[in-house]
Amino acid sequence: MDCIFCKIANKEIPSTLLYEDEQIVAFNDNAPQAPTHVLIVPHHHIETINDLGKQDSALIGHMILTATQLAKDLSLAEDGYRLVWNCNRQGGQAVYHIHLHLLGGRNMHWPPG
Ligand code: AMP
Numbered sequence: 001m002d003c004i005f006c007k008i009a010n011k012e013i014p015s016t017l018l019y020e021d022e023q024i025v026a027f028n029d030n031a032p033q034a035p036t037h038v039l040i041v042p043h044h045h046i047e048t049i050n051d052l053g054k055q056d057s058a059l060i061g062h063m064i065l066t067a068t069q070l071a072k073d074l075s076l077a078e079d080g081y082r083l084v085w086n087c088n089r090q091g092g093q094a095v096y097h098i099h100l101h102l103l104g105g106r107n108m109h110w111p112p113g
Pocket of ligand 1: 004028029030031032039085086092093094095096
């Protein structure tokens with residue numbers, strides 16, 4: 001399968017990982033949209049968040065808790081940050097392997113673009 005996030009998560013292409021365990025990895029986005037822009041990505045290939053089921057509840061919880069821990073570690077927690085899941089075309093999804101964006105270090109706008 002030609003999936004860039006599978007290749008990063010499985011270390012087929014080099015990347016500096018900010019966090020890794022048996023379920024997920026976290027690394028910097030290569031086109032950052034904020035001073036801090038980290039992606040939290042599962043090893044397991046799931047195309048979109050539409051494909052999640054009850055069996056993925058623990059994985060999704062783990063991704064969110066890892067993002068909040070990274071936000072603390074990266075000194076974003078007090079000022080605030082944003083977690084984003086993009087889904088399909090109108091949601092702005094470009095990579096079809098689920099990932100959670102952690103964005104911080106600037107004021108975020110609402111409504112989002
Ligand atoms: P999305 O639009 O939600 O699918 O987000 C995909 C994100 O992956 C974008 O923010 C891209 O900049 C980022 N991205 C794509 N390829 C890479 C890569 N090789 N390393 C790091 N980030 C990437």
